[in-house]
Amino acid sequence: MDLGFLGKLLPMLFTGLRVTILIAVVGIIFGFLLGTLAGFSLESRIKVFKGIANVYIWVIRGTPLIVQALYIYYVIPKLVGIDLSSNLSGILVISLNSGAFIAEIVRGALNGIDPGQREAGLSLGLTPAQTTWHIIVPPAFRSILPALFNQFIISVKDTALLSVIVVNEITHQAQNYASLSYKTIPTYTTLAVFYLILISILIIAQKMVERKIMR
Amino acid sequence: MKKQLMKRLLAAGMSIAMMGTMVACGATAQTTTTSETAETTETTASDAETTPASVDGSVKGALEGVTLSFGTSGLFAPFSYYDESGELIGFDIDFCNALKDYLGFEIEGEMQAMDYSALATSLAEGKLDFGMAALCATDERKEVMNFSETYCDSGQSLAINTESSPKDLTAVDMLTSGDYKVAVEKGTASHMYAINIGVPEDALEVHDEITTAYESLEQGKVDALIQDTPGLAYYIKTTEDTKIAITGDSFNQGQSPYAIAISFDCTEANPEIVEIFNKAVEELIADGTFAELSAKWLE
Numbered sequence: 272m273d274l275g276f277l278g279k280l281l282p283m284l285f286t287g288l289r290v291t292i293l294i295a296v297v298g299i300i301f302g303f304l305l306g307t308l309a310g311f312s313l314e315s316r317i318k319v320f321k322g323i324a325n326v327y328i329w330v331i332r333g334t335p336l337i338v339q340a341l342y343i344y345y346v347i348p349k350l351v352g353i354d355l356s357s358n359l360s361g362i363l364v365i366s367l368n369s370g371a372f373i374a375e376i377v378r379g380a381l382n383g384i385d386p387g388q389r390e391a392g393l394s395l396g397l398t399p400a401q402t403t404w405h406i407i408v409p410p411a412f413r414s415i416l417p418a419l420f421n422q423f424i425i426s427v428k429d430t431a432l433l434s435v436i437v438v439n440e441i442t443h444q445a446q447n448y449a450s451l452s453y454k455t456i457p458t459y460t461t462l463a464v465f466y467l468i469l470i471s472i473l474i475i476a477q478k479m480v481e482r483k484i485m486r
Numbered sequence: 487m488k489k490q491l492m493k494r495l496l497a498a499g500m501s502i503a504m505m506g507t508m509v510a511c512g513a514t515a516q517t518t519t520t521s522e523t524a525e526t527t528e529t530t531a532s533d534a535e536t537t538p539a540s541v542d543g544s545v546k547g548a549l550e551g552v553t554l555s556f557g558t559s560g561l562f563a564p565f566s567y568y569d570e571s572g573e574l575i576g577f578d579i580d581f582c583n584a585l586k587d588y589l590g591f592e593i594e595g596e597m598q599a600m601d602y603s604a605l606a607t608s609l610a611e612g613k614l615d616f617g618m619a620a621l622c623a624t625d626e627r628k629e630v631m632n633f634s635e636t637y638c639d640s641g642q643s644l645a646i647n648t649e650s651s652p653k654d655l656t657a658v659d660m661l662t663s664g665d666y667k668v669a670v671e672k673g674t675a676s677h678m679y680a681i682n683i684g685v686p687e688d689a690l691e692v693h694d695e696i697t698t699a700y701e702s703l704e705q706g707k708v709d710a711l712i713q714d715t716p717g718l719a720y721y722i723k724t725t726e727d728t729k730i731a732i733t734g735d736s737f738n739q740g741q742s743p744y745a746i747a748i749s750f751d752c753t754e755a756n757p758e759i760v761e762i763f764n765k766a767v768e769e770l771i772a773d774g775t776f777a778e779l780s781a782k783w784l785e
Contacts, residue, residue, distance in 0.1 A: 345701055354707060357691075435698065437669075437691045446603060447692050450673025451681070453626045455607045 276457055280448050284465050287444035294358065294440065295427040298365025302426070303419065305366060306373025313378045324374060331371035337432045340364045344436035361430065361438040369426045376418045380411040416484060420477040424470055441465065545765040550590035552756065556582060557608055559619035560599025561695055564720045564783045565744075566619045574599060577783035578618040581637070584775050585746075589766055601695060602673050606630075612751030616763075620714065622675045623745040632753050634763040636743035637776070638784075641736035642676050643715045645722075647729045650706030657734050658712065664689045666709040669699040675742040676712040703730055714742050716784055 312324035331339070344360040347353075355363065384407050392402030434443035442462065449458040558566040558578055566576040574597055586593060594615075600608065605621075608614045610630035620640075623633040644658045652666065661668050664686035670677040672692050680690055691708055693699040700721060703711045711718075715736045722728055746763050753759055770776050 341698075345698070345705070348705060348707075354705070435694055437693055437698075437702075443692070446694070447672060450603050450606070451626065451678065453606060453610060453630050455603075455610060 276448075276452065276454050277461065279452075280445070280458060280461055283444040283448055284441055284462070287439060287441035288469070290358065290438060291427060291430045291440040294361045294365055294430050294433070294438065295423065297362050298430075299369055299423045299426050301362070301366035302369030302373055302422070305370030307377055309370060309374035310377025310381065313374060314381050328371045328374055331368055336364065336368055336429055337435055339368065340433055340436050357433075357437045360436055361433045361440075364433065365426050365429060368429065369422050372422055372425075373415075373419065376415050376422070377411070380415045381407065383414060384411055413484060417477070417481055420473075420480070424473050424477075427470065427473065428466070441469075544769060545762050546588055546769070547590040548762045548766075549756075549759075552591040553594045554591050554615040554752065555594040555598070555613075557598045557600060557605050557614040557617040557619070558582070559602060559605060561601060561697065562620050562717055563724070564716065566599070568599075577638075577779055578620065580779050580783070581770075581776075582618050584770055584779070585763070585766055588770060588775075589762065602671070603694075606673065609747050609749045612749045615749055615752035617747045620717070620742075620744045621747050622742045623747075624675070624678070627747070631750060632748040632760050634746040634748065634760060635767060636745045637767050637771075638716075638744040638780075639740060640714045640716050640742045640744070641739040642679060642712050642742065643718050643732045643736050644734050645703065645711045645713065645718055645730050646709065646733050647703050647706050648731050649729050651709045655709060655733070658737055659683065661685045661689065661710065667691060667707075668710045668712060669693055669702050669708040670712050671696040671699055674714070675738070676714065679738050680712055700725075700730065704728065 309324040309327060312320035313328075315321055334342075340360065343364055344355065344357060348355060388406050388410075389402055392406040393399065397405065430438070430440045431442035433440055434446060437443070445458050445462040449455045452458070558574070560566055560568055560574060562576075564576055566574070566578045569575050579597065582593075582597070598608075598614065602619070605614075605617055605619060606627065609617050620638070621627075621633075623636060627633070642658075644661075646655055654660075655666055660666065661680070662684045667689055668680060668685060669691045670680050670693070672694055674696075677692060691699070691702065693702070696713065696717065699708075699711055699713075702708045711730070713721075715732075718732060722730055722732065746767070748760055748763065756762075767776075
């Protein structure tokens with residue numbers, strides 16, 4: 272098989288890789304903040320917070336990512352009057368999306384902490400906030416870490432759907448090349464291998480981080 | 487540096503491709519707007535894959551008893567699109583039906599609508615027997631599928647948003663400066679044209695569907711859009727309160743030769759099919775069917 276096409280395709284994929292990583296990393300950071308907030312809200316006794324968090328998770332889980340992307344890129348600017356670039360929209364979509372799933376992860380972790388721990392903290396004279404920060408958060412964080420990394424890997428792959436709002440990520444670059452060269456099968460085979468290598472590197476990193484933190 | 491090299495390679499590839507299309511245009515049945523270069527260019531190897539003329543007389547009923555699967559885009563008005571009731575209509579749909587009635591073949595199942603990348607891949611891989619969707623007979627495509635003679639030849643136009651686009655943007659050549667953001671539909675002749683004239687990568691927005699490209703221009707997310715003239719004119723005509731307008735003359739004439747695409751697998755099974763389709767197009771032009779359809783859809 273003639274591999275000459277790789278000379279053109281690979282540089283395009285690496286250009287796309289920069290965009291994919293940028294969106295996935297910034298997206299997961301905001302998603303983590305958002306998810307933590309929503310996760311704590313779900314466990315909160317204040318009904319308004321709980322309600323907002325529930326609606327947010329319901330909307331995000333109830334609509335496909337591709338629809339959210341199109342909506343944020345094309346409809347929100349019309350409603351609000353602020354134009355968002357495609358990369359910014361992409362970051363927003365990934366943040367909102369991963370946030371909803373991280374919220375569930377956070378809630379699960381908080382639920383998993385024995386209520387006795389909180390009681391113990393309170394009985395030592397710590398305030399409820401201090402108890403949460405010093406007693407609940409450290410073990411909860413350790414237990415969500417694997418799931419958090421998993422969500423990051425999902426987000427990296429989710430960016431592929433952002434090609435609908437002309438984000439120049441890896442998949443979009445491959446589609447562009449395929450649509451002009453008609454080397455469809457070689458292009459998508461290369462794309463699959465490219466993702467596989469990328470995700471493999473992330474999985475190795477995940478294992479290394481876990482081993483360090485779990486120790 | 488790498489980027490520059492790639493761009494140059496891409497540009498070189500595209501110009502070769504464009505030359506190829508010009509060659510193909512020289513041989514078209516349409517004589518309306520063929521460019522000067524096309525007329526002076528000799529037809530060369532690119533026509534070699536067409537089977538030699540072996541069909542005499544009328545081809546009416548030549549494909550009786552044959553069943554063919556058919557694909558189209560469904561997103562490219564006025565050639566192939568859905569009306570309000572969800573029915574697939576357009577010039578290409580009517581033309582396909584006219585060919586079906588004339589040649590006597592059956593369409594396998596239903597007409598299948600898909601976006602351009604999927605359509606091209608399906609034809610290249612033989613998942614479809616033939617396709618019509620304002621498909622341009624480009625050299626790249628000829629490597630993976632057969633084409634009939636051209637049945638319609640459109641140029642491209644530059645469209646702007648009358649409110650948000652810079653007022654000084656009046657000609658397509660100005661896009662090469664990189665100061666204006668331009669939208670195109672992925673894999674179309676307009677996409678190739680933009681790359682060929684050297685629109686910088688950062689200034690080019692490649693959309694999966696023309697519908698999102700139009701929306702981006704309506705909202706001023708891009709400054710301009712390149713698209714086949716008939717499709718663009720149709721959009722402007724049928725869209726209420728559109729801010730989109732065509733600026734300058736139609737360009738790139740002869741670079742969008744619409745033809746019937748026939749998969750290699752289908753040609754293998756029916757060796758004379760390209761020739762039969764060619765004859766049928768010719769005869770449908772001669773008997774006025776084609777003019778009737780043009781009047782209905784393209785004017």
